[in-house]
Amino acid sequence: MPKLRLALLPMLVLAGCAHAPPERPAAAADAPAPASLRTAADRIADVPLIERDALFGNPERTNVQVSPDGASISWIAPVDGVLNVWVAPAGDLSKARAVTRDTTRGIRNYFWSYRPGTLLYLRDTGGDEDFHLWAVDVASGQARDLTPFAKTTAQVAGLSPERAGEVLVGMNDRDAKWHDLYRVDLATGRRTLVEKNDDQIGGYLADAGFAVRYATRSRADGGTDVLQPDGKGGWRVFTEVPFEDSLTTQPTQLSADGRTLYMVDSRNRNTAALFAIDTTTGRPSLVLEDARVDLADFLVHPRTNRVQAASVDYLREEVVAIDPAIRTDLERLRTLGPGLAWPTSRTLDDSTWIVNYWASDKPGTFYRYDRASGALTRLFDARPALAAAPLVRTWPHEIRSRDGKTLVSYLTLPRSADADGDGRPETPVPLVLDVHGGPWARDAYGYSRDAQWLANRGYAVLSTNFRGSTGFGKAFTNAGDGQWGTKMQDDLLDAVQWAVGQGVTTADNVAIMGGSYGGYATLAGLAFTPTAYRCGVSIVGPSNLNTLLATVPPYWASFFEQLARRMGDPRTDAGRAWLTERSPLNRAGDIVRPLLIGQGANDPRVKQAESDQIVQAMQARSIPVTYVLFPDEGHGFARPENATAFNAVTEGFLASCLGGRAQPIGDDFAGSSITVPVGAEIVRGLPEALRDHVPQVRK
Numbered sequence: 297m298p299k300l301r302l303a304l305l306p307m308l309v310l311a312g313c314a315h316a317p318p319e320r321p322a323a324a325a326d327a328p329a330p331a332s333l334r335t336a337a338d339r340i341a342d343v344p345l346i347e348r349d350a351l352f353g354n355p356e357r358t359n360v361q362v363s364p365d366g367a368s369i370s371w372i373a374p375v376d377g378v379l380n381v382w383v384a385p386a387g388d389l390s391k392a393r394a395v396t397r398d399t400t401r402g403i404r405n406y407f408w409s410y411r412p413g414t415l416l417y418l419r420d421t422g423g424d425e426d427f428h429l430w431a432v433d434v435a436s437g438q439a440r441d442l443t444p445f446a447k448t449t450a451q452v453a454g455l456s457p458e459r460a461g462e463v464l465v466g467m468n469d470r471d472a473k474w475h476d477l478y479r480v481d482l483a484t485g486r487r488t489l490v491e492k493n494d495d496q497i498g499g500y501l502a503d504a505g506f507a508v509r510y511a512t513r514s515r516a517d518g519g520t521d522v523l524q525p526d527g528k529g530g531w532r533v534f535t536e537v538p539f540e541d542s543l544t545t546q547p548t549q550l551s552a553d554g555r556t557l558y559m560v561d562s563r564n565r566n567t568a569a570l571f572a573i574d575t576t577t578g579r580p581s582l583v584l585e586d587a588r589v590d591l592a593d594f595l596v597h598p599r600t601n602r603v604q605a606a607s608v609d610y611l612r613e614e615v616v617a618i619d620p621a622i623r624t625d626l627e628r629l630r631t632l633g634p635g636l637a638w639p640t641s642r643t644l645d646d647s648t649w650i651v652n653y654w655a656s657d658k659p660g661t662f663y664r665y666d667r668a669s670g671a672l673t674r675l676f677d678a679r680p681a682l683a684a685a686p687l688v689r690t691w692p693h694e695i696r697s698r699d700g701k702t703l704v705s706y707l708t709l710p711r712s713a714d715a716d717g718d719g720r721p722e723t724p725v726p727l728v729l730d731v732h733g734g735p736w737a738r739d740a741y742g743y744s745r746d747a748q749w750l751a752n753r754g755y756a757v758l759s760t761n762f763r764g765s766t767g768f769g770k771a772f773t774n775a776g777d778g779q780w781g782t783k784m785q786d787d788l789l790d791a792v793q794w795a796v797g798q799g800v801t802t803a804d805n806v807a808i809m810g811g812s813y814g815g816y817a818t819l820a821g822l823a824f825t826p827t828a829y830r831c832g833v834s835i836v837g838p839s840n841l842n843t844l845l846a847t848v849p850p851y852w853a854s855f856f857e858q859l860a861r862r863m864g865d866p867r868t869d870a871g872r873a874w875l876t877e878r879s880p881l882n883r884a885g886d887i888v889r890p891l892l893i894g895q896g897a898n899d900p901r902v903k904q905a906e907s908d909q910i911v912q913a914m915q916a917r918s919i920p921v922t923y924v925l926f927p928d929e930g931h932g933f934a935r936p937e938n939a940t941a942f943n944a945v946t947e948g949f950l951a952s953c954l955g956g957r958a959q960p961i962g963d964d965f966a967g968s969s970i971t972v973p974v975g976a977e978i979v980r981g982l983p984e985a986l987r988d989h990v991p992q993v994r995k
Contacts, residue, residue, distance in 0.1 A: 336726050336754035337957035339712035346752045350681040351745045352940045357676040360662040361641035363408050378402045400994040410460035411482045422995035423898040423930020442480045445469035456504045472850035498854030503554045514854045518861040544568040544770045552601040566769040598642045611692035612741040654743050656690035691719035695794045708747040708757040726954035727756040727801035733812030738767040754956035762787035777862045781820045781878035811835035819880035822887045831890040831953035836902045839910035841875040849900045884913035892922045892949045896929030922975035928993045941968035948979045961985040969993045
């Protein structure tokens with residue numbers, strides 16, 4: 297499953313920003329212009345343009361899974377342009393049919409239950425993240441909302457072959473802050489209370505019989521207590537996790553027999569290792585460690601729930617076998633190529649796997665793997681339209697920060713800067729610094745549609761794991777505490793300076809772009825270092841950290857102490873002052889470079905007011921800004937029509953700023969809900985594209 301990210305111009309007077317790229321002199325009409333006069337668009341012109349729809353439109357097929365009994369193979373694919381779940385007999389994929397009929401935002405997160413012929417999927421409304429859990433009977437197509445309560449976010453806590461007819465679900469319909477735990481009957485939807493959450497429990501861990509064995513609860517100091525039932529209706533502390541280890545230490549799962557608790561644990565060390573704890577004696581044993589990175593993703597046996605392999609991801613991800621029983625299988629998967637092959641679904645008897653293979657220049661390809669014969673059968677490419685596209689490789693690098701930290705980073709070069717494809721630039725080109733969200737997340741090696749898109753338009757793309765990013769040990773993550781807008785921004789600037797020193801770009805030709813925390817970093821970059829970047833694109837980025845923390849979703853209550861300690865505590869004068877100082881809104885008057893802002897009106901994490909505030913502040917000071925608003929989106933743009941529409945605007949914006957090429961907007965607003973309340977005239981072609989556009993709102 298994907299990793300959760302928490303979260304986390306009136307007059308155009310600025311040189312090189314909103315005007316057209318310089319034209320070539322007449323004498324050069326029949327010959328290439330001298331390098332000093334060629335724009336990024338000129339340099340990339342001989343490389344075929346990859347159309348936005350091929351990159352950002354619906355995949356042809358994705359999220360392929362096999363049912364636990366092996367009888368069916370399922371995937372997500374469009375129905376009338378909207379993503380739905382399809383199912384086919386495992387022996388005849390030509391008989392596939394859609395078993396869901398979503399007509400609005402589409403379905404992206406689904407999985408098989410252990411009840412034969414029953415699929416589960418999650419769906420929210422308009423991006424509000426009030427995800428409801430639905431069950432669909434594959435034979436009849438009948439769907440049932442298993443959590444039919446207003447303002448409720450379902451949290452799936454367990455599935456087990458021992459309780460095949462049920463699912464364990466957390467629901468916050470009684471108290472918006474805390475989830476009670478229920479067993480829900482898949483056939484009838486009837487729910488049975490397992491745990492009434494009056495103890496501020498953040499999460500539950502149950503055994504194969506759905507008996508709660510462990511739970512977690514945040515402490516006022518930002519640390520975490522791992523709890524066990526005390527046998528009297530209450531809880532006792534099993535182990536304590538200090539604040540400094542709270543992002544890198546947690547129980548992950550129980551073996552099916554209940555005898556082994558697996559934990560990733562960074563206590564008394566820097567990186568999080570995997571430990572197996574004997575639940576009878578409490579004795580831990582080290583399973584796997586890596587001095588460079590935290591262990592995070594694991595392969596688990598479908599019947600025993602024992603960990604068999606782990607992902608170790610430093611510069612590039614590799615799969616390390618723990619159980620000798622699958623070592624040969626993993627070696628066979630490596631024959632698919634130099635990218636990463638990861639089993640995404642397995643039958644209950646473990647005879648058949650579905651494997652996804654990808655590399656930085658190859659979108660996902662799905663295979664069926666038969667363990668007995670070792671046969672790998674190619675099923676689908678996620679995006680066959682890109683099979684012949686001029687995709688380029690991404691190159692990992694270690695960049696040194698000004699105070700000696702190692703910033704694992706990823707550079708993608710356009711062919712105009714790296715004609716021989718060796719990852720070393722031959723000529724400087726404009727650069728887009730692409731900042732990840734979170735900030736408690738990380739960039740990793742792999743296929744990135746954003747990187748491919750921007751490189752194809754003539755830009756180098758640099759993604760940097762700044763301090764505060766996760767995955768590189770608790771010291772690196774904790775080094776970001778209290779550093780929003782300061783040392784975290786310095787790391788980004790140091791990465792840019794590295795790129796300049798390597799000949800990738802020039803210091804005056806860099807844009808900054810990102811979503812969520814990356815959107816904040818963009819706003820902070822333009823407000824706190826006004827001339828460091830040539831322009832910026834902020835997507836759902838918070839501008840006012842005080843109002844951000846005042847409006848977090850209520851069910852983030854268990855994480856709030858973490859936010860207060862790592863950012864600033866809004867309950868104290870000092871904390872509010874810190875949050876005010878680090879808020880780009882309060883320095884909006886210092887912005888002098890072009891800014892594009894994208895926002896979803898239903899975003900529950902970064903409310904629309906975060907974008908409204910800074911747009912209004914810039915308007916009040918007559919500072920140009922373009923504001924794109926989607927009434928049916930939340931924290932990011934999930935509908936392909938909206939993602940394509942926003943990227944069409946972004947492409948024109950970056951072309952006017954950095955001089956890369958831009959595919960005309962054309963009909964890329966079709967089916968989108970895009971609105972542009974402010975600054976449409978700043979982006980070439982945008983007023984014309986909006987003139988006859990009628991927003992199509994789907995929730």
